[in-house]
Amino acid sequence: MISAELPVSNPLSFVYPTHLNLGEQTSEGFHQELLRGLTHKLNNMLAIIQGFSSLILMNKALDESGLENMQHIKEASLNISALSERIxxxxxxxxxxxQSLQVEDYFNVIQASFREPFLKNDVEFxxxxxxxxxxxxxDPTKLxxxxxxILKNAAEAASKGGGRALMQVTGPGVASPATDNRVDILITNTGSQIAANKLEEIFKPFSGTKNSHHLGLGLTIAAMLAHQMDIRLGVNSQDHTTTFWVSVPVA
Known part of the structure; x- marks a missing residue:
């Protein structure tokens, strides 16, 4: 069972995504503007493919083979659109x-979404x-x-090792010094451990060890969003327990 007490007297040592070299201009620099424009153009073209494939699929005269092939084309274009947004x-x-956000109300409203990955993987949460x-x-949506x-990552990791998971939301002075004026979120799962030599890599894009259905972008996205919102993000993994620390500034 995961202890509900945080290790204040013996704090965990976290690894941070500093190797991503996130500067002050990450969200407004030239390359980001270029990427934003390219993905927008790509999505416009994909919308045409999706629209025409939907029209063709409505053709009752289409044989079974043609119907199946066209369905694959539409599904592929939808998957590319999703990948474009993640990139x-x-x-x-x-x-x-x-914006200023009341923590307890926020978590009470969206906690059902947080439980979904664990229900899907049959993991206690x-x-x-x-x-x-x-x-x-x-930003409420981006948080x-x-x-x-992170929760999806924790659910899959716990599922593999027969573990469970816990999310704790604490006020200033519990997981971080009160003078930092931050609300801390700790997401812990048992049943798995990330090798020490892999901890430095997990925030890098396409560095995951999962199957081809996973793109290896989840934790990179988390790191980028954390940087854009002045959120501290770290990970610790030892004794078959992995903890992600998300430290959010008080309004």
Whole structure:
């Protein structure tokens, strides 16, 4: 069972995505603007493929083989559109709009989304939210995206080793110094461990060891979104337990 107590007296040592060289201009630099424009153009062309393939699929005279082939074309174009959006986020091109957010209300509204990856993988998941938390300064949609990337990773890792998972949301002074003025989110799963020589790699794009259905962009997206919202992101893995630390600035 995962302990509900945080290791304050003996803090964990986290690895951070510093090797991604995230500068102040990550979301507004030339390459990000180029990538944003290219993915926009690509999506426009894909929309044409999807539209015409849908029209062809409505043709009742289409034989079974033609129907199957056209369905594959449409599905491929939809998958490319999804990949395009993930590449945009991984490249630091996501549009972020920061605002003050009441933590407890926010988590109570969207916690069902956070539980979905664990239900899908048949993994036990607990969510602990401290009371009287201060408001935080984030983009609500992008914070959800960031946390879901980590939660999906935790659910799959726990499933492989018969583990379970826990998300803890704490106020300033519990997982980080009170003077930092941050709300901390710790996502822990048992049943798996990331090798020490792999910890430095997990935030890099396409560095995952999963099958071909996984693109290896999830944690890169999380790192980029964290950078854009001034969120600290770290990972620790030892004793068959992996913990991601997400430290969010107070509004």
């Amino acid at each position: 945009r986020a991984a490249g630091g091109c996501a549009k972020v709009s920061l 607990d969510l602990e939210i401290a009371s009287h938390l201060p408001s935080i300064k984030v 959800k995206d960031l946390l879901l990337e």
